[in-house]
Amino acid sequence: MGLEQLDANKLIGPQQDVETIETWADRNGITYATARSWAMRGVLPTVRLGKRRMVNSAMLRQWLLEQKWTA
Structure with missing residues (x-):
């Protein structure tokens, strides 16, 4: 499964x-x-907060908005 299948x-x-x-x-x-x-x-863009690795959804959304989508 890839990101495009979400x-x-x-x-x-x-x-x-x-x-x-x-x-x-x-x-x-x-x-x-x-x-x-x-x-x-x-x-997936992540950041480390203490001992936990967290998904940075703000960065992911920004990256998705910058993509050129084709049908």
Whole structure:
């Protein structure tokens, strides 16, 4: 599964700018293992807060807005 296969309806709505990988995965309907793999490979932008790695949803949204989409 790639980022392009995420359900866009789940990406729109209440979300935090920074959230745990587990929370992000659950909200977007993918497994924690997949989200963690994306985070470790740099597919998902993350930040470290203490001992936790958090998905930076604000950076992800900005990146998505900058993409040129084709139909």
